[in-house]
Amino acid sequence: MIDLRRLQVLRVLREEGTVTATARALYLTPSAVSQQLRLLSREIGAELLQPEGRRVRLTPAAHIVLEHADAIAAEWEQARADLAAHSGGAVGQVRVGGFATSFGSLLAPAAARLRDSHPRLEVRLRETDIDDSLRLLLAEQADIAILPVPGTPPLDDPRFDQRLLLDDPQDLVVPAAHGFAERDSVRLAETAHETWIAPHHDQFQLIEVACAAAGFAPRVAHEAAEWNSVLTLVSHGLGICLLPRLATVSPDHHVVRIPLRDKPAPSRSVLTCVRRGSRAQPAIAAVLQALEEVARNRQSG
Template sequence: MIDLRRLQVLRVLREEGTVTATARALYLTPSAVSQQLRLLSKEIGVDLLLPEGRRVRLTPAAHIVLEHADAIAAEWERTRADLAAHSGGAVGQIRVTGFASSFGSLLAPAAARIGESHPRLAVHLSDADIDDSLRLLLAERADIAVLPVPGTPPLDDPRFDQRLLLDDPQDLVVSAAHPFAERDSVRLADTAHETWIAPHHDQFQLIEVACAAAGFAPRVAHEAAEWNSVLALVAHGLGICLLPRLATTAPEHGVVRIPLRDDPAPSRSVLTCVRRGSRAEPAIAAVLQALEDVAQDRQRG
């Protein structure tokens, strides 16, 4: 009988590349990871790793094992879902990761709804980037990840079940003193001669693609990773930016949001991502439903 936990260690090693990084992702010591891999190799009866400097390389046999490991993991998740439905339904704790701008508009309202509708189910929220969210899912230290596109793994990735939650349109943000501030809407092409603030990598990728479709490349004057920093630069007239509608603004930010009337208008998709096979687990399904209800309310509103 193969220990599924050891297969999980091998799956994480495939992503992380080193024993040390795998240990960090799984909250184990490097020696414990090495021991689990040695025991798995003994159970299966083949060599799984080849030393390569400070790293290790997976053998051809290990890749064959991993092809089956993803299917085994998905089937085990479905088994756990059936057992949970049999034994009591939506109880316990569900751990949800999300990107920063999803908290106020999606994650927090969904967690509040769960508190009212499922008092025996606790939702733990944590802020994590895409790569960390996927690592946490694989290490079974998160159950649901809310992810923006671009940046997610392919939709046919055998490890994950990813589904569209909502489309998140982009608005132009300018300072209150900017000539565009009085407009009801604007075309992206109208901003071709403006100075831009470059936000974090995934968002700036979206901006570059949208501006290219409008016929120009954005001229970047400043860079800032956090939205509060971006909005401070915009408020002081140092540039403009596109802001996802999920990202909230307040009067004290000193900026004006202007809808774009391009057809199609720039937008990003937001997905829910779970380990393949786990979506039907009652507690996970309840939280996913709460997220979908909040998303639908936003789109109707």
């Protein structure tokens, strides 16, 4: 008989690469992780790890086990869904991780809606980046992640169930005194000679791809990780940027956002991501439904 908790430790080790990082992800001590893996090796009857300097390498036997572990984990999540449906529906706690701009437009409104409609359901929100969201899901420290594309795993990744929540168009954001500020719309090609602000990595990837499709490479003068910093730089006339429509702009920033009339206009997809097999769990399903309703209302409005 194999302990599913020990299989989970092996799955997380595959992602983290070291016993120390695995322990951190699972809120265990390194010695506890090592013990769980030794016990799993004994249960299976094969060595799973091979020392390699300060790291460990998965043996061929470990890779065989992991090929089955993802399917076993998905079946167990489905079993939990069936049990939860039988025993009382959408109750308990659901932990949701999301990127910063998803909070004001998606996560907070959905959580507020559920507070009124499902008083026995507790929704806990946590701001995370893509990598942290996936680690938290795998470590069962989160139940739902809201992820922007690019940066997500392949859709056929056996560990996750990812589905489109909404499309998030990109607007051009310029200083209030900029020549484009009075325009109703702009073609991206018209910005070819402008100076650009580079936001965080995934968003700048999108900008580079959009600009390449318009026939130019953006000339970057400054870089900033947070949208508040990006908008501050733009407001002082230090460059322009593309801004997701989910992101809000304060009047204090003195910038103007302008729709792009390119066909197709630059956009990113926003996905919901859960552990495969867990989407049908009543509490998780209730949160996903609330997120979908907020997303539909936003796009229809």
